[in-house]
Amino acid sequence: MAKCRVCRGPAVIDLPRHNAHFCAEHLQQLCRRQVEQAIADHAMLERGDRILVAVSGGKDSLAVWDLLVELGYRADGLYLGLGIGDYSDDSGRYARDFADVRGLHLRTVDLREDHGYDVPTAARATGRVPCSACGLSKRHLFDAAAREGGYDVVVTGHNLDDEAAVLLGNTLRWDVDYLARQLPCLPATDGFPRKVKPLVRLTERETAAWCIVRGIDYQVEECPMAAGNKHLRYKATLNALEAASPGTKAAFYLGFLERMGPLLEGRSAAAVDGLRACARCGAPTTGEVCAFCRLVDVAAAHEPVPVEHLARRPRRAAGTASH
């Protein structure tokens, strides 16, 4: 039986990138230390900060909320109801249950009830891919909730795999502005709260394991709108490299932060120069009306589109062919 590298007790997980096994207790210790290091290395949080965690009901957002509370930070959550059928209903339930059990404060915004549209309808009405309509809505509404609620910082659950996959995409296109915005701590600028990603030193296998050993129920099913997207293809590519050479993802992304980060700092701040307030909602924008208000105009006027009309065909699932 494999033993924990720290205590020699029975292991629950093998982590090839650390060339080690860990028991449940020392897996949690590893996760806490990685998050503490990310926060310290990038000056993400201060003890007195009012923190708003973007909560989806998935493993990463619940793990980062749990970890921050565990580390002594004061953090509320914000759940955004995206209107993606049963998937959103279940996700909201996981987020509410997590908050209820721990006595944490979860704010909620519902796209359909509060803004007159949902993600499938916005995608159809605007011609955007669903992930684009979803991302635009999330960024705008999390920023707005932080401003209105007096929060210092918005925390997201982006992990090492997320960031490595985005980095691969941005690098393949040499998109320098996007590379600059990928840093794990974006300082507050006029109209935008500080945004931080404390999980960037943890893989999603590790954040999922954190949830399992902590008894956190989360949304395991894949978003029906996301199946087969480019982000997943980048992740699959990186995981193939990781399998052949453990540590590749961490070396790729953390090396980017160490060596390219200093060269890119300031470029993300410069990108907000020249912004003005949206004539409708007051959010920072380069035009007269921000992209979110333009999306709402089109999507709220469109007849609701059921999620089944837009859901992507799932990838061929392993185990279905021969069993």
Added chain:
Amino acid sequence: MKVLLRNPRREVDLEGARTVLGLLTELGLDRESHLVIRNGELVPGDTRLEGTDTIEIRPVISGGS
């Protein structure tokens, strides 16, 4: 053993014992993208799974960015 797979959710029945890594390989699944839970407990790759075990193979990859 009964094996629960996700995305889409489905169950398969397999005869005999094998290791966690052997099971993943047999199903064409990579270790970096999955965790294996035996009778409710997380288990590492070299764990021997028995025919009487109930197994969940949980994917850990999320599609959002």
